[in-house]
Amino acid sequence: DAGVTQSPTHLIKTRGQQVTLRCSPKSGHDTVSWYQQALGQGPQFIFQYYEEEERQRGNFPDRFSGHQFPNYSSELNVNALLLGDSALYLCASSLIWDPLRETQYFGPGTRLLVL
Amino acid sequence: ELKVEQNPLFLSMQEGKNYTIYCNYSTTSDRLYWYRQDPGKSLESLFVLLSNGAVKQEGRLMASLDTKARLSTLHITAAVHDLSATYFCAVEIIKAAGNKLTFGGGTRVLVKP
Numbered sequence: 001d002a003g004v005t006q007s008p009t010h011l012i013k014t015r016g017q018q019v020t021l022r023c024s025p026k027s028g029h030d031t032v033s034w035y036q037q038a039l040g041q042g043p044q045f046i047f048q049y050y051e052e053e054e055r056q057r058g059n060f061p062d063r064f065s066g067h068q069f070p071n072y073s074s075e076l077n078v079n080a081l082l083l084g085d086s087a088l089y090l091c092a093s094s095l096i097w098d099p100l101r102e103t104q105y106f107g108p109g110t111r112l113l114v115l
Numbered sequence: 116e117l118k119v120e121q122n123p124l125f126l127s128m129q130e131g132k133n134y135t136i137y138c139n140y141s142t143t144s145d146r147l148y149w150y151r152q153d154p155g156k157s158l159e160s161l162f163v164l165l166s167n168g169a170v171k172q173e174g175r176l177m178a179s180l181d182t183k184a185r186l187s188t189l190h191i192t193a194a195v196h197d198l199s200a201t202y203f204c205a206v207e208i209i210k211a212a213g214n215k216l217t218f219g220g221g222t223r224v225l226v227k228p
Binding site: 031033035040041042043044045048050055056058088090092094096103104105106107108109111 | 119146155157158160163203205207210212214216217218219221
């Protein structure tokens, strides 16, 4: 049973560029959440997708956008990259209709460095 | 706005001794999680606590939840070097729109021989 997978594992970009990160949820899960973890800090919630729609959003600017595909996989897009966007980006998957029994499972993360 | 605070931020432990990490949160929540993170790695789920008085134990780690005090503790018994890592608590609030985790700032644990 495949867990949550993310690609790429590492990425280096320059300021002003755009980046796309990808996530495939754990088998059987239908909800994907994205978190940003800056160095030395706890993860911060970016947004959550279910049924191909953004359901909740954290305090992140519109430069951060996402998408969920019919197979439940998801993309996180960040436009006009800033140095401060350098972080570990974590994807978590869960099952929306049984929230009291399922935990959120985290993927290995994508480490983004903006120069 | 939900706030989650952990203390201490850093804990230097001696092998064989007992220690406690505290996690306070500001509003009623549905679930509380404890995660472990090794340097450069993702989050490893340790415990999920659902109700007041819940206690879970795995090896040298024991987590408890007091929803009335909005406090969870992670107790480490007879620390060993392998427990060196950063530990995060996270509070989950489940709404019709979905569920999200709010994390504490983490406690960096270093176990010295």
